[in-house]
Amino acid sequence: MPQSSQKSSDLITDEYRILHKVAQAVQSPVGLKAMLREAMLAVTDFQDLKVENKAGIFLVDEEKKVLRLFHTVGKFSSEFLERERxxxxxxxxxxxxxxxxxLLMSESCFTDARHExxxxxxxxxxxxxxxxxxxAKLIGxxxxxxxxxxxxxxxxQEVLLSIGGLIANAIQKKQVDAALEEYSSRLESLVERRTAELTSANRKLAGEVEGHKNTQEELRRLAHQIQGIREEEKGRIAREVHDELGQSMTxxxxxxxxxxxxLPAENPDLLKQxxxxxxxxxxxxxxVQRIAMELRPPILDAFGLCEAIVWQAGEYEKRFGLKFDLNCLEEHAELEGNLKTALFxxxxxxxxxVxxxxxxxxxxxEMKINDGTLQMEICDNGKGIQxxxxxxxFSLGLIGIRERVRPFKGEVRFLGTPGKGTRVVVRIPIQKT
Ligand SMILES: Nc1ncnc2c1ncn2[C@@H]1O[C@H](COP(=O)(O)OP(=O)(O)OP(=O)(O)O)[C@@H](O)[C@H]1O
Ligand SMILES: [Mg+2]
Known part of the structure; x- marks a missing residue:
């Protein structure tokens, strides 16, 4: 084989060897700098191109329009490293x-005017x-x-450009990986922070809800207490009006x-007066009797709920012309005082x-007791509640009814049928007396 063709075939073998080494280096899973070091060392092995064992890589800062020295291999003075940053x-x-x-080739640093x-x-x-x-984008x-x-x-030149492409792609991939990693870790910490914020907000909210519940409970107890006091007061006034005022008038x-x-019979005017x-x-x-009865019918305490309802229904019949069909059992007369009042x-x-x-x-x-539950049902044949x-x-009357039932752990339902009427059904757990 002629010597020159032997030489050129050696060179090609060398170029492929180096290209292969660079390709391997850029695929290694190490960090960016270690990867570039391997790649540059592979290039500096290019004996036939007389490359020294010194090389370096700048990265492009597009915004500032500068190159920034990123990594070097071989010996460089600190002056060089500082000035070439x-x-x-x-x-x-x-x-x-x-x-x-x-791609640029410079013959000598001392004769090339571009080597400023x-x-x-x-x-x-x-x-x-x-x-x-x-x-096609320059990244370094x-x-x-x-x-x-x-x-x-x-x-x-072609081999060096290919090596440049390999290295550029590897840098870009590592940069994208790093950006992705940073993004995902930022995302993770964001999620962590948001989760922590939500947890604490949730805890705070739960505390507030608990606080509201307590306040609501307190208000209920207060309302219940006030209702009790009002009932007592009404009873007292009813008794005084009935007994004292009534008796004085009698x-x-x-x-x-x-x-x-x-009076003298000869003075008919006086008699008339x-x-x-x-x-x-x-x-x-x-x-006086009516006022006393309306404040709190003594009949309720004396004879019980059924009697009081019968009396009250009679009053309503007279006053409003309503017809009542009453179906109450006498045994309910023995209901506990507060419950009796609430139902009345x-x-x-x-x-x-109505x-x-x-x-x-x-x-x-209708009032009945079934399986330890007292049920009072009040129906009308009107237009029906919606x-x-x-x-x-804002239906305060209905709310008042519900609140009256609550202390007895009972329930109340308002059932309306359009054009047919309304049923108010109260159910209260009770021991049969
Ligand atoms: N038996 C009924 N038939 C038809 N509609 C009814 C009946 N009972 C209540 N409603 C409707 O339900 C609403 C709420 O009743 P609620 O007793 O809460 O309030 P109110 O009677 O209007 O006022 P108040 O607070 O003075 O009682 C009434 O305004 C009425 O429209
Ligand atoms: Mg009402």
């Missing part, structure tokens, strides 16, 4: 490649400056030290009729609602 685009050899994006930067310990050397391009520049007047023929009436007997006073007194006594007031509120809203002509009230009215938080 940043090279503006267009400056010296590497800055020129940053602008042109083309010089260093105190500089010895004669040449350069290959390789653009690092990924997808690799500088290789060579002997002066390095070999420069077409084939080597005494007055007796005195008046005694007086009447003593006394009779009229007597009639007024009768009306006043009735009013519910009955009154339900009938008041009178005010239902346009009904008849009502039915669901929205039942749910309305």
């Amino acid at each position: 940043k090279v503006p685009f267009g400056d010296c050899l590497c800055g020129r490649v940053a602008v042109s994006g083309e 930067r010089t260093f105190s310990d500089m010895t004669a050397h040449g350069h290959y400056i390789v653009p690092l391009k990924a997808d 520049v690799m500088f290789l030290y060579t002997n002066t007047h390095p070999v420069w023929y077409q084939h080597s 005494a007055l009436k007796m005195d008046l009729s005694n007086l009447e007997k003593k 006394a009779r009229s006073m007597e009639n007024l007194l009768d009306a006043a006594i009735k009013s 007031r519910i009955f009154q509120e339900a009938v008041t609602n 009178v005010r809203h239902a346009e009904a002509s008849a009502m039915a009230v 669901d929205a009215q039942v749910r309305d938080s």
